[in-house]
Amino acid sequence: MLRFGFGDSEGALETGSVHSGARFGYMQEEEVVDLAKCGHQGATEFLISRFRPLVENKARAYFVMGADREDVIQEGMIGLYKAIRDFRSDRLNRFRPFAELCVTRQIITAVKTATRQKHVPLNGYVSLNRPCHAETADSTLMDVLPSVAGGDPVAELLGGRLPKHIDETVTNALSDLERQVLACYLDGLSYREMSSRLDCHPKSIDNALQRVKRKIGTLLKE
Known part of the structure; x- marks a missing residue:
């Protein structure tokens, strides 16, 4: 089963994961989503x-x-x-x-x-x-999207503007820097903006972000 959070059985229904999935299907x-947002x-x-x-x-x-x-x-x-x-x-x-x-x-x-x-x-x-059929050859789909x-x-x-938070089940396994970088990343900040906000070299930002992605990727495969 794919797991996007951490921990063993916290938040699982008493009937077990199989029956939980069946219940969610109905x-x-x-x-x-409302249940997921509640942890x-x-x-x-x-x-x-x-x-x-x-x-x-x-x-x-x-x-x-x-x-x-x-x-x-x-x-x-x-x-x-x-x-x-x-x-x-x-x-x-x-x-x-x-x-x-x-x-x-x-x-x-x-x-x-x-x-x-x-x-x-x-x-x-x-x-x-x-495909974007723009007048200029350099124009792409991402250029015309907001x-x-x-x-x-x-x-x-x-x-x-809605309040933002990062799910505790994800952040528990991250270091302080990784949590801060993830928060900035989810807010859409560029590497330069992250570097300025966190007072870190852009390379440190990039390394931390890659570690976060690897950890999330590993969890999704579990």
């Missing part, structure tokens, strides 16, 4: 498992030079985590379209950031999803 996705590990695992095919499908739409497909999938899973974290059932009726938006934006933003920072392996990409550098998808959709 619930509305929005109800499961229910079983609900989070169920959502990660259910939406991973969507993430993999989105990842197939991008060819990233110098990276394997799993790198792109991990970026998409981070987008899914952000969707679970930021979804507000009192503001939006359905979770799935919001999750799809967050996953797509996360992949595109990661590619743009990596291209700007000239980091490998995410140092360039070709979109196979929607930038997310100044805010998160929730703010764009709702026109307001």
